[in-house]
Amino acid sequence: MAGDPQAVWKLIQKADDYVKYAHNRDPKTAYAQARAVLGEAAALAEDLDAGSRDAMRAQIATRRDDIDRFEQAG
Numbered sequence: 001m002a003g004d005p006q007a008v009w010k011l012i013q014k015a016d017d018y019v020k021y022a023h024n025r026d027p028k029t030a031y032a033q034a035r036a037v038l039g040e041a042a043a044l045a046e047d048l049d050a051g052s053r054d055a056m057r058a059q060i061a062t063r064r065d066d067i068d069r070f071e072q073a074g
Contacts, residue, residue: 008045011044012056015063016034016063018031018037019070027070027071031067031071034067035067038060045057
C-alpha cells in the first residue's frame with residue numbers, strides 16, 4: 001500500500017516553519033528540529049509510489065541544503 005504524500009508534505013512544511021522562525025529563537029535548536037522532522041518525512045516518503053517518492057526526496061534534499069547554507073552563514 002502506498003503512503004500518503006500529504007503526510008510527508010505536512011512534515012516538510014513543519015520543518016520549513018522551524019527554519020522560518022529560527023531567528024526568533026535559538027537557531028541551532030531550530031535547525032536541529034527541522035532536520036529531525038525532515039528525517040521523519042524522508043522515512044515516510046519511502047512508502048510512497050516512485051514518482052511521489054522522488055519528488056518528496058528532492059524537496060527534502062533542498063531543505064537540508066538550505067539548512068546547511070543557513071548554518072554556515074550564521
